[in-house]
Amino acid sequence: MRSSRVLVVLSVLAALPALAAQPVLRIGGVEISAGQFKVATSAIQMARGASLDQNSVVRLAVDQLVVREVLVVAAHDAKLAADQPKVQAALDKQRAQDGPERFAKMLADSGLTEAELSQLESKRQLIQAFIDLKIAPSVTVSDQEVRAYYDGHPQQFTRPERFKLRMIVAEIPPSADQAKVNAAKARIDAAYQRVVVGEDFAAVAAAASDHASKSKGGEVGWVPRGGLPPELEKSFADLKPGASSPPLKTPFGYFIFKVDEKAPASTESFEAVQARLTKHLKDQKVNEAVQRYAAARSSTVKVEVLDPAIQAALAASGAGQPAAGPGAQRGGATATPPPAPVTAGPTNGPAKP
Secondary structure, three states: OOOOOOOHHHHHHHHOOOOOOOEEEEEOOEEEEHHHHHHHHHHHHHHHHHHOOHHHHHHHHHHHHHHHHHHHHHHHHOOOOOOHHHHHHHHHHHHHHHOHHHHHHHHHHHOOOHHHHHHHHHHHHHHHHHHHHHHHHHOOOOHHHHHHHHHHOHHHHEEOOEEEEEEEEEEOOOOOOHHHHHHHHHHHHHHHHHHHOOOOHHHHHHHHOOOHHHHHOOEEEEEEOOOOOHHHHOOOOOOOOOOEOOOEEEOOEEEEEEEEEEEOOEEOOHHHHHHHHHHHHHHHHHHHHHHHHHHHHHOOOOEEEOOHHHHHHHHHHOOOOOOOOOOOEOOEEEOOOOOOOOOOOOOOOOOOO
C-alpha cells in the first residue's frame, strides 16, 4: 500500500533536477531555470493527467513554484536549516537505488551538478521540517471523523486480487536500432533460460536486469489487479505462485515476471485500516492548512516572468496579464497568480498495500 504523502507535487518540484540554467522566472528574487520550470510542468501533468490544457498547466506550475518559495522563506524565518548529512544521505540513497552509472547519467542528461541536486534536496527538507514543526501539530483528526469516512467510503476498503511480483527487464532505449533491440532480446532470453533451469530468480534479476529493482532481486512488491497495463498483466495474471512468465516484448523493453504470492479480493476491517486512515485524513488537513498559509502570503511575493511563452500562457489562462506599469521588470512581466492546491491531485482515499 502506498503511504499517503504530504505535498507530493512540492516534493517533486524540490527534488527533481533542473534541465537548464537559463532563468524563466524570478520568484521573490529567486531565479527559476527553464529546466526547473519544465520539471514543474511535468509534475503537474503527472498529477492531474491529460485533463488540463497547456495554459492551465503553466499557470499551476507557476503557482506551485510560488508556494515552494513561500514555504522556503517561512522555514528560514523560523530559523530552520537543512541537515546537510541528511541531505547527503538522501543523495547517497538515490545513487544506491539507481546504481552509480544510472545516477551519473541522470545528472548528465539533466544538466544538473550534484551540488545543485543537493541544494534542491535541502529545500525539500526545509519545507517538510517547517510543515512538521509549525503546521502539522495544530491539526487533529477525531476517531469519529475516521469512522465516518470508513462507513461512507466502503468501496475504498475493498481490495482487488493482488500479486506479489518480481521482474527482470532488458530495456530498449527509445531511439534503439534493430541491433540494440536484438541485443536486449538476447539478454532477456539468456536470463529466462537461467530461470528455467532452476537458478534463483532474485539472483538472476540482480545480475541481469536493467531496472533499478535489481538491487532488491527484482522485487516489485504487491500489485493489484488492474494496477499495471493490460499487456503486462496478462503475462502473469494466470500464473501460480512461484511461476515465472516467458519474456514479453513491450515498447520499453522485454519483461519477465515471477509471482511470489497471490492474495484474493477482500474487504479490510475498520480496525485494520484505522491507523493509516487517520494518517490519510490528517495529511489532507495538513495540506489544506498549508494551502491557507501559502495563500495568505503569496499575494506579497513578486513573480517576474522572464519568458514570453510563459507570460503568454499566463495571460491566456487569466492568471496574470503582462504588466506595463511600475511593477514591470526589464525582460518580463510581473504576475502574482493565486496558489494552486499543493496536493498531487484528486485522491481516491487512503492508499492500499
